[in-house]
Amino acid sequence: MPSYRARLQIGDVLPGHRPEEVLDTAEAAIGATHEVAAKDVEVVARVPRIVLRFTxxxxxxxAEDAEAAAVAGRMAEAVAAVATVGRLDVLRREGGRWLPVSAR
Incomplete structure (x- = not known):
């Protein structure tokens, strides 16, 4: 099964929500239809982002890339209900590297 990463930049948590809801919401959105293999929070150039790996x-x-992009998009929409969001990147595992998924 192909492996993908969804990386989503996160801004401020919206009023009435807790910071931990961001990652929980992302995991629930992906986990509703796909297996989540890993999750993490990173800070790159002072910008926090969540990273979820799924298959x-x-x-x-x-078809695989299109499905992964759709799953990541649904995740971003769900997270936008609890925090401001920025750039979304979808990456596919190729050998030992993560390569961007082309927009279709």
């Missing part, structure tokens, strides 16, 4: 069922590459 999609094997098909052909175009």
């Amino acid at each position: 999609v069922p094997a098909a052909h590459r175009g």
